Amino acid sequence: MIDLSLLSDGGMGWLDASGPSSHLVLCTRVRLARNLAGHVFDTRASAPDREAVLREVEAVVPETVMLRRAVRFRLDRMDRPDRQLLHERHLVSKELAGLDADSRVRPAAALLVQDRVGVMLNEEDHLRLQSLQSGFALEEAYREVERLDTELGQRLTFAFHPEFGYLTSCPTNVGTGLRASVLIHLPGLVLTKEISKVLQGLGQVGLTFRGLHGEGSEVVGNFFQLSNQTTLGKSEQELLDHLGKMVRQVMEYEEQARQVLWRDVPSIIEDKVWRAYGLLRYARTLSFEETMNLLSGIRLGVGLNLINDVGLYALNKLLVHTQPTHLAVAEGVDADDPGLGVRRATYVRKILEEDAGRRR
Amino acid sequence: MVCHQCKDREAVVHLTQIANDQVVTIHLCERCAAEKGVEGGGTLAKTPVGNFLASLGKDVAVESLVARPGESAACTHCGATLNDFRESGRLGCAECYSNFEGSLRDLLRRLHGSSRHLGERYDPPGSSVSETKISHTQLRDQLRLAIETQNFELAAELRDRLRVKE
Numbered sequence: 160m161i162d163l164s165l166l167s168d169g170g171m172g173w174l175d176a177s178g179p180s181s182h183l184v185l186c187t188r189v190r191l192a193r194n195l196a197g198h199v200f201d202t203r204a205s206a207p208d209r210e211a212v213l214r215e216v217e218a219v220v221p222e223t224v225m226l227r228r229a230v231r232f233r234l235d236r237m238d239r240p241d242r243q244l245l246h247e248r249h250l251v252s253k254e255l256a257g258l259d260a261d262s263r264v265r266p267a268a269a270l271l272v273q274d275r276v277g278v279m280l281n282e283e284d285h286l287r288l289q290s291l292q293s294g295f296a297l298e299e300a301y302r303e304v305e306r307l308d309t310e311l312g313q314r315l316t317f318a319f320h321p322e323f324g325y326l327t328s329c330p331t332n333v334g335t336g337l338r339a340s341v342l343i344h345l346p347g348l349v350l351t352k353e354i355s356k357v358l359q360g361l362g363q364v365g366l367t368f369r370g371l372h373g374e375g376s377e378v379v380g381n382f383f384q385l386s387n388q389t390t391l392g393k394s395e396q397e398l399l400d401h402l403g404k405m406v407r408q409v410m411e412y413e414e415q416a417r418q419v420l421w422r423d424v425p426s427i428i429e430d431k432v433w434r435a436y437g438l439l440r441y442a443r444t445l446s447f448e449e450t451m452n453l454l455s456g457i458r459l460g461v462g463l464n465l466i467n468d469v470g471l472y473a474l475n476k477l478l479v480h481t482q483p484t485h486l487a488v489a490e491g492v493d494a495d496d497p498g499l500g501v502r503r504a505t506y507v508r509k510i511l512e513e514d515a516g517r518r519r
Numbered sequence: 520m521v522c523h524q525c526k527d528r529e530a531v532v533h534l535t536q537i538a539n540d541q542v543v544t545i546h547l548c549e550r551c552a553a554e555k556g557v558e559g560g561g562t563l564a565k566t567p568v569g570n571f572l573a574s575l576g577k578d579v580a581v582e583s584l585v586a587r588p589g590e591s592a593a594c595t596h597c598g599a600t601l602n603d604f605r606e607s608g609r610l611g612c613a614e615c616y617s618n619f620e621g622s623l624r625d626l627l628r629r630l631h632g633s634s635r636h637l638g639e640r641y642d643p644p645g646s647s648v649s650e651t652k653i654s655h656t657q658l659r660d661q662l663r664l665a666i667e668t669q670n671f672e673l674a675a676e677l678r679d680r681l682r683v684k685e
Contacts, residue, residue, distance in 0.1 A: 196613060196643075203597045203611040260531045283609070316643045318613035321661070322673045323627065324636025326613045330627055331568055333616075335638035370544070378544060392633025 160488065161241045163248070165230045170250050172275050174479060176471035178294020182462045183410050185342040185382065185475065186249070189300040189399075190289040191308050192327045192336035194318040200328040201265070201283050209267035209281045216280060219314035220271065225307040226278065229271040235264045240494065243484035245270065249291060255282045276303050278311075283328050284336075286311070295410075297339055297403050301395065324391060334391030337398055341406050342371070346381040346459045347416030348409075350428075357412055358383075365389055366405055371451075380451035380478070385409065421463060432460030436468075439507050444500040450481045450507060468515040477510055522548035568608040568630070594618045621668060635672045655681065 163169045173186040194200060198212050220226045234242050234255060242256040242264070250272060257264030269280040279287040288311070290304040318326040324334040332338070348354040358368050369384040385406055387398050420428050435456025439445070445453075458474050460466035479485060481503050487494040490502045520530045523546050530546035593600045599611025601619055610616065616623060627634040658681050665674035 194613060199597045199612040200610060202603070202607050202609045203599060260529075312641060313644055317641055319641040319643070320613070320616050320636075321676075322635055322665075322670070323616055323623075324638060325641065326610075326616050328609045329568065330610070330623060331630055333627065334631065334636045337638070389631040391627060391631035391636060394638045397637075 161232065161237065161244065163244065166272055170245075170248050170272055171479060173249070173291040173293050174472070174475035175293050176475055178292055178296045178299075180295040180410060181293060181471055182458075183344055183413060184295040184406075185344065185478075186291055186293055187296045187300045187339070187341050188249075188289060188291045189297065189304050189337065189339045190287050191304055192284040192325065192332045192338075193286040193288065193308070193311070194326055194328070195285050196316040196318045198285060200285075201281075202328065204281075206266035209265065212285045213267045213269055213280055215315065216278070216286065216311070219311065222314060223307070223310040225276055225303075225310055226271055226273050229273040229277070232270040232272075234268040234270060235266050240484055240488060243494070244488060247482040247484055248479060250277060251279055252282060252287075255279050255287075276307050278307070284332070295341060295406065297341070297399050297406075301337075301339070301399055305395075332390050335393075335395050335398060337390055337395050338386055339399055339402050340369075340384050340386035341402070342382055342384050343406065343409065343413075344380075344382055344455065344458055345409070345413050346455050347413045347420060349381050350420055351416045353412065353416055357409060361385060361405060361409075364401070364405060366402060379448060380455040382455075417459070417463060428459075428463070429465060432456050432463070432465050436460065436466060436511075440511050441508070442504045445481075445504040445507060446500055447481060447483055447503070450503060451478070454478060468518055469511055470514060470518070473510055473514040477507060480510075481507060520546050522546060522551050524548070524551035524554075568626070590619055590621060624668070624670065633672075634670070635676075 168175070178184070178187070195212055195215060198204070198215075199208055204212075217231075220229060232245065234245070234251065234257065239257075242251070243258060245251045246253060246256040246258055251270050253259050255265070255268050255270070257268070265281050267281045271278050271280070275292055276288070276290045279289070288304050288307050290300040290307070292300045292303075320326055325336040327333050327336055345354060345357075348357055361368060365388050366385055367388045368378075369386070370378045371380070371382045371384070385402070387402050390398070393401070435453040439450070439453045439457065454474055454477055457466060457469060458471070461469065461471060461474070480489065483494045483499065486499060486503055486506065487496060489506075490496075490499075492499065492502070496502075522528050522530045525548060528548035528550065531549050532547045532552040534545045534547065534552075594611055594615045595618060596614035597611035599615055601622060604610060604615075604619075610619075624634045658677055662674055662677040662681065665671070665677055
C-alpha cells in the first residue's frame with residue numbers, strides 16, 4: 160500500500176477550504192499538456208519509448224525548485240486500489256490510473272507531486288503539468304504551473320510548432336495545451352431548474368462541463384467541473400480571463416437562485432437542509448451516491464448560514480474519504496465489501512459529531 | 520458498470536445530457552449506444568476529436584481528412600497515417616503536424632476557430648542560439664509556404680519576424 164502521508168497535506172491541500180469563494184468552489188485546476196521533441200506520442204510509443212521519456216524528465220527534476228522534493232509514484236507498478244486512491248484524491252486522471260474501460264495502465268505511467276503542483280508522465284501526452292488550488296484561484300493555479308513549465312521547458316525540449324504552438328497527441332489540446340477547470344457546487348441552480356439553461360449557455364461561449372472527476376465522470380452531489388473547451392487561437396491569459404468571467408457569472412446566478420429559494424420556499428429549503436443533516440448524522444448505512452447528495456444539502460445549509468455545526472473543511476474531507484477506495488483502505492476491507500455502507504455511515508457520523516463538538 | 524439499456528453488457532459510453540431540465544448521465548454499452556445513435560460511423564466520431572466536434576454541433580466530416588497534394592500518405596518520422604488518426608483521434612508524433620499540416624490546419628480551425636497559437640512562445644534550451652540559427656532563408660521559405668497555403672495570419676507573423684532580423 161502506498162504511503163500518502165509522504166505528501167504534504169496528503170496531497171489534499173486543495174480541499175482545506177482556505178481559497179477564495181470556497182463556499183461555492185471546491186478547487187481550481189490548471190493543467191498544461193507538453194510533449195518532448197523527438198519522442199513518438201502515446202499511440203505509437205513502445206514500453207522502452209515511454210521509459211526513455213520518464214528517464215529524460217526525471218533526470219532534470221532535481222534541478223527544479225517546483226519538483227525537486229517531489230514524491231514519485233510509478234502507477235504501472237502499483238496495485239489497483241493504490242491507483243484508485245490517487246484518482247479519488249484528484250491527483251491523477253482515470254486514464255493514467257488505468258481505471259477507464261480497458262483497464263490498461265500504460266508502461267512507465269508515473270506521477271510526481273510536490274505541494275500543490277504535479278506532473279503526470281506518460282498519460283495521453285508525455286507530460287501533463289498541473290496545479291491544484293483550494294477555492295476559486297485561477298491566477299494562482301496558473302502562476303504555479305507556469306513556473307513549473309518554465310523550469311522544465313528550460314531543461315527539456317518540448318515539441319512546439321511556430322503556427323500551432325505546443326503539440327499534443329490529440330488536436331483538441333494543441334496550442335497552449337491549457338485546460339483550466341473549476342469544481343463548483345450549484346445546488347441552487349439545480350433546485351430552481353435553471354441549471355440546464357446555464358450549462359447550455361456555457362456551451363455557447365466555448366466552455367464545457369463535466370462531473371466530479373473530470374472527463375467521462377458523472378455529475379454527483381451537484382458538483383460541476385467547468386472548463387475551457389478550446390486551447391488554440393487565444394493566449395493563456397485570455398483563456399483564463401474568459402473562464403474566470405464566466406465562472407463569476409455562474410456564481411452570481413447561483414447566489415441569486417439561493418436567494419429566490421430562500422425568499423419563496425424557505426420552509427422547503429430548511430427542511431431539505433436539516434433532513435440531509437439528520438440523515439447523515441444518524442443513518443446506519445449509506446451508499447456513496449446518497450452521501451454525496453446529502454452532503455450537497457448540508458453544504459447548501461452552511462452557505463445559507465442555516466447550519467453552524469459543521470464547517471466546509473469537514474464537508475470537503477467527507478467528500479474524499481467516503482469514496483469507495485478511501486473508505487475501504489481506511490477500514491482495511493475490499494472496495495466491494497458488502498458492509499461498506501455501514502462503515503461509511505459510521506465514519507460520517509463520527510466526523511460530523513467531532514466537528515459539531517469542536518464548534519460548540 | 521452495467522449498460523442502463525440492456526442491463527447486460529459492460530457500459531463503455533457515458534453520456535451526460537440535459538433532459539427535462541435535469542442533468543442525467545446515461546451509461547451505455549457500445550451496441551446500445553450505436554442503436555441510440557449516440558456514437559456512430561466507427562471512425563472519428565468515436566474519438567475525443569469526434570466528440571468535441573459533435574459537442575460543438577459541428578459535422579464530423581472525416582472525408583475531408585485525406586492527404587493533400589504534397590502531403591505524404593504516412594508520417595515520415597513515425598509512420599502514422601491519416602487513417603490511423605481517423606481511427607484513434609490521436610496523432611503519432613510531433614512531426615505528424617508538419618506532415619499533415621494542410622489537413623490539420625483545417626481541422627484545427629473547425630475545432631478551435633483558429634489554427635494560430637497566440638499563447639506563450641517557447642524557446643527551447645539554449646534558445647538565443649537556436650533562434651539565431653533559424654536563417655533568413657528558412658523564414659523566407661516558411662513565409663512563401665504560408666502565402667501559398669493562404670495562411671495569412673502566419674504569413675504576417677513570419678514577415679514581422681523577418682523584419683526584426685533585418
